[in-house]
Amino acid sequence: MTELKRIADSFAEGKTAFMPYFTIGYPDYETSLEVVKACADAGADLMELGMPFSDPLADGPTIQHSTQVALENGITVKKCLNAVSELRSAGVEIPLILMGYINPVLAYGVEKFVIDAAQAGVSGFIIPDMPPNEAKEMSALCKEYELDIIFLIPPNSTDERIRLVTELSSGFVYLVSVLGITGERDALPVALSGFIKKVRSQTKKSLAVGFGISTPEQAATVGEVANGVIVGSALIKTVGQADNPVAAAGEFVRSLKEALLRK
Amino acid sequence: MAKEKKLSPKFGAYGGQFVPETLVPALTELEAAYIHYRDDAEFQEEFAQLMSTYVGRPTPLTYAARLTEECGGAKIYLKREDLAHSGAHKINNALGQALLAKRMGKKRIIAETGAGQHGVASATVCALLGLDCVVYMGTVDMARQAPNVQRMKLLGAEVRGVESGSKTLKDAVNEAIRDWVTNVSDTYYLLGSALGPHPYPTMVRDFQKVIGREAKEQILAAEGQLPDTIIACVGGGSNAIGIFHEFVDDEHVALIGVEAGGTGMESGQHAARFADSKVGRPGVLHGCYTFVLQDDDGQIALTHSISAGLDYAAIGPEHTHLRELERAHYTYAKDDEALDAFQLLSRLEGILPALESSHAIAEATKKAAKMPKDSIIVVNLSGRGDKDLDTVLKALGREN
Numbered sequence: 001m002t003e004l005k006r007i008a009d010s011f012a013e014g015k016t017a018f019m020p021y022f023t024i025g026y027p028d029y030e031t032s033l034e035v036v037k038a039c040a041d042a043g044a045d046l047m048e049l050g051m052p053f054s055d056p057l058a059d060g061p062t063i064q065h066s067t068q069v070a071l072e073n074g075i076t077v078k079k080c081l082n083a084v085s086e087l088r089s090a091g092v093e094i095p096l097i098l099m100g101y102i103n104p105v106l107a108y109g110v111e112k113f114v115i116d117a118a119q120a121g122v123s124g125f126i127i128p129d130m131p132p133n134e135a136k137e138m139s140a141l142c143k144e145y146e147l148d149i150i151f152l153i154p155p156n157s158t159d160e161r162i163r164l165v166t167e168l169s170s171g172f173v174y175l176v177s178v179l180g181i182t183g184e185r186d187a188l189p190v191a192l193s194g195f196i197k198k199v200r201s202q203t204k205k206s207l208a209v210g211f212g213i214s215t216p217e218q219a220a221t222v223g224e225v226a227n228g229v230i231v232g233s234a235l236i237k238t239v240g241q242a243d244n245p246v247a248a249a250g251e252f253v254r255s256l257k258e259a260l261l262r263k
Numbered sequence: 264m265a266k267e268k269k270l271s272p273k274f275g276a277y278g279g280q281f282v283p284e285t286l287v288p289a290l291t292e293l294e295a296a297y298i299h300y301r302d303d304a305e306f307q308e309e310f311a312q313l314m315s316t317y318v319g320r321p322t323p324l325t326y327a328a329r330l331t332e333e334c335g336g337a338k339i340y341l342k343r344e345d346l347a348h349s350g351a352h353k354i355n356n357a358l359g360q361a362l363l364a365k366r367m368g369k370k371r372i373i374a375e376t377g378a379g380q381h382g383v384a385s386a387t388v389c390a391l392l393g394l395d396c397v398v399y400m401g402t403v404d405m406a407r408q409a410p411n412v413q414r415m416k417l418l419g420a421e422v423r424g425v426e427s428g429s430k431t432l433k434d435a436v437n438e439a440i441r442d443w444v445t446n447v448s449d450t451y452y453l454l455g456s457a458l459g460p461h462p463y464p465t466m467v468r469d470f471q472k473v474i475g476r477e478a479k480e481q482i483l484a485a486e487g488q489l490p491d492t493i494i495a496c497v498g499g500g501s502n503a504i505g506i507f508h509e510f511v512d513d514e515h516v517a518l519i520g521v522e523a524g525g526t527g528m529e530s531g532q533h534a535a536r537f538a539d540s541k542v543g544r545p546g547v548l549h550g551c552y553t554f555v556l557q558d559d560d561g562q563i564a565l566t567h568s569i570s571a572g573l574d575y576a577a578i579g580p581e582h583t584h585l586r587e588l589e590r591a592h593y594t595y596a597k598d599d600e601a602l603d604a605f606q607l608l609s610r611l612e613g614i615l616p617a618l619e620s621s622h623a624i625a626e627a628t629k630k631a632a633k634m635p636k637d638s639i640i641v642v643n644l645s646g647r648g649d650k651d652l653d654t655v656l657k658a659l660g661r662e663n
Contacts, residue, residue, distance in 0.1 A: 054428065054563045055434075055437050055563050056437075057283070057437045057440045057441060057444075057549070058283045058444070071562065077560060078560075101547075102281055103546045103548065103561040103563070104560055104561030104562065106545075106546050106547060107546060107559065107560060107561025108560075128283050128284075129281045129282060131280065131282065131283075133279075134279055134280060152283070154284050154285035156285060156447060156448065157287075157288060161284075165284065176284070176285065179285055179444060179445055179446070179447055180444055180445035181444055
């Protein structure tokens with residue numbers, strides 16, 4: 001396998017990276033891999049791949065449903081690692097970030113998980129119920145195996161906390177646009193650009209914004225002030241409703257990508 | 264100003280704060296407020312006053328003479344939390360936290376409930392203190408605990424049915440956390456047991472430790488000595504840690520927690536986190552690292568118990584720590600043993616115990632028979648059984 005691009009290098013100067021989220025195993029395992037490939041082909045700069053958990057407490061109804069379906073399809077941590085291997089073999093070269101809750105990782109074994117992930121071609125991890133205080137072992141392992149671990153900053157974080165999280169987050173920093181769970185919202189929060197600027201003043205790392213972004217217009221607005229835009233629920237909804245999920249995913253990614261390039 | 268000192272977030276290796284970052288500021292604020300008011304004379308006075316004049320504390324310690332005679336061994340005493348206002352120990356914690364919420368300027372309270380006892384306790388204290396109250400409850404639990412749903416509504420709370428996952432307590436907690444993440448600036452999450460992210464396990468234990476403090480005084484007054492054994496049921500574990508805490512340093516007092524054995528270990532239909540090593544092992548559920556029932560892939564297992572209040576996949580982290588230290592021991596009682604104990608106590612003592620507490624009674628009857636007559640057992644009778652009549656009658660085939 002050729003040397004994969006690191007996450008941090010996927011945020012090009014003067015451009016906004018587009019990072020879709022998709023659940024492995026939704027609506028079924030094979031289709032989900034095709035969807036990821038279609039997203040990469042359509043210009044996604046990085047991708048977040050969801051590992052299902054029975055109790056996804058940071059997620060709204062759309063992602064909850066997709067992970068529930070994935071569990072019913074027998075998706076395990078091991079299957080998610082296999083999925084990344086398969087995607088790499090199929091020529092997907094953009095950074096692939098596994099996003100999942102901590103308990104399945106603990107059950108798999110933290111060290112084994114990081115080693116096997118590195119082997120499979122995973123680029124990094126997002127674990128929403130593992131804030132930096134609880135992530136010492138995982139962070140050390142990620143450093144050792146040259147993988148990134150990305151932490152989140154919500155709008156209610158204190159300056160002190162922003163300093164800590166931006167320092168420990170590697171690859172990029174994930175800004176949560178609103179207080180709440182994942183899912184589409186009618187409008188972007190008014191205070192968003194102020195929030196992004198506040199974090200920007202504390203770090204040189206790339207800032208990607210997620211939660212509540214669904215339309216090309218919203219993506220373009222966020223793209224004006226952030227280095228990256230993350231969209232999950234809207235893509236899952238689009239795929240879930242489409243007769244041809246793979247084509248629909250490609251089209252969805254293209255429309256958001258174009259909106260980001262237009263800015 | 265809040266003092267600089269912090270509470271330890273862990274009990275040995277267990278506990279911690281495995282939560283979305285959005286909740287970190289809220290938990291930090293909560294910890295600071297709790298540390299402040301814990302030592303605040305005015306707060307403590309108001310709490311003590313209401314515990315006495317509203318909750319009805321101290322609750323009595325009742326000598327169960329006929330149950331003792333029936334078992335033929337140790338003397339059995341019952342710590343009567345069933346006589347606390349709203350029918351269970353849950354009110355101790357609900358009152359403490361609601362007073363704290365009010366001092367923190369939060370006007371909206373959210374809570375989760377399984378059996379409905381914590382929901383009722385939360386609705387009760389919110390009515391008392393003039394706070395808005397939203398209770399999350401799985402729709403499966405709403406069906407089996409219908410009278411408690413009605414009670415909460417009469418007390419002015421809004422009960423939100425939870426349709427996700429298994430539609431029971433675990434899913435109600437998920438939904439309450441999702442609400443809290445969304446409304447964190449004006450909302451206080453009144454967690455009902457000694458689990459969840461730090462500082463809840465410590466704070467809930469502290470609001471419940473009055474049970475053990477009173478029991479110690481009462482047994483010394485009655486018998487002039489400490490008990491040999493203390494027995495309590497363990498769901499999340501707040502009533503158990505509440506009575507254990509005062510006795511942890513009294514090393515000759517045996518502490519026994521009783522989990523829900525459901526229809527037995529071999530059936531897989533239970534909530535015995537410690538007893539079934541095939542599915543019970545350390546993991547993270549709802550913000551804390553502790554023993555959790557889960558499958559090989561780390562997905563949280565579905566649990567079963569005849570008592571909704573013990574029907575939960577994780578156990579409070581301090582219990583896991585006490586077990587590891589071998590300071591407390593844990594066993595289980597099955598559904599049918601709890602049902603037998605329910606009937607036994609009703610007939611012999613004129614007390615209808617909650618099905619949760621019936622698990623502790625079941626263990627006490629087994630244990631007492633093997634102990635000498637001059638030994639003493641104190642059972643924490645954590646709640647009353649009126650709420651369980653439908654379930655009990657159905658299980659006994661005596662409907663209608």
